[in-house]
Amino acid sequence: MQALQITWFLLIGILLIGYCILDGFDLGVGFWHLFAKKKGERTAFIHSIEPFWDGNEVWLLTAGGALFAAFPPVYATVFSGFYLAMMLVLLGLIFRAVAIEFRNKIENERWVKAWDFAFAFGSVLPSILYGVAIGNVLQGLELNAIGDYTGGFFALLNPFAIFCGIVGLAMFAHHGALYLSMKLEGEAATTASAWAQKAWYAFLFTLMPTLVYGVKFCISGDYKMVCMALIVLTLVMNSVSFMFNKRGNAKGAFLSSCVTIALLMLAVAAALFPNIVPCTNEPDWGLTVFNSSSSDRTLGWMLGIALVGMPLVLAYTAFIHRVFRDKVKVHDD
DSSP, X not given: OHHHHHHHHHHHHHHHHHHHHHHHHHHHHHHHHTTOOSHHHHHHHHHHHTTTHHHHHHHHHHHHHXXXXXXXXXXHHHHHHTHHHHHHHHHHHHHHHHHHHHTTSSOOHHHHHHHHHHHHHHHHHHHHHHHHHHHHHHHOBOBOTTSOBOSOTGGGOOHHHHXXXXXXXXXXXXXXXXXXXXXXXXXXXXXXXXXXXXXXXXXXXXXXXXXXXXXXXXXXXXXXXXXXXXXXXHHHHHHHHHHHHHTTOHHHXXXXXXXXXXXXXXXXXXXXXXXXXXXXXXXXXXXXXXXXXXXXXXXXXXXXXXXXXXXXXXXXXXXXXXXXXXXXXXXXX
């Protein structure tokens, strides 16, 4: 049944959207960690995400597992073709996790600074590489008849993909700054709001040429008008986020940023559908929702499990953010 295949395409998209929104502010906080001048501010940055960061990464793991089960050829092509990039992403996430746990174990300035750098490095590197991966998938990959990626690692570092990586970093930097302005108090919150204003300009001025190129060359499916509508809504919500932040409404600005990210990811999905991995050298060799899925029985059983598991994950996420909804205080060094 095509309905099951389409449903799983959408469900995996929802998982990736959830990851980008939730871990996006974690990664953005890590980027701004480089710019905090006081140790107390950097400590407050980490405390603001400490209850959430490991749970947020579960969304990425779940999306990867769902991709493996629902579309095995896509999983094989993407994870083998992007193998080195995936290892770099894992390296960054490991650095970030270890830095959060080890930073305060020893009261030594050099120790703390080293882990502060590891935390920032582990946040910036995945932010860029996620965008690079999306840029390459949008353009399509060079595949053979059985769906194996035949290009090299450096072929993935093409101008459009690199630009998408910069867009991803700017988007998460903006998202993370808005989160900090919402979670911190006093001068630190004001500084984070100013960072968000600057990141918004960086996000917009890198996003616009990327969208123009993407609309012209990277829409491989039959839903160009849907994609265009989603892009317009993305720009509108991004502007709403800017206005909320300028007026000092930190929560409204952050929620608007969440919607912006969701709409942009939906635009990517609309640009691809029904393709998942387009093929540049022979279009018929591309991997689609319909030629690369598991059996209907597998998809049906998975859907039943997802209908039980997804509400639990959403409930847990909402509960943990409610419990730790209070602002984080910035202590003097």
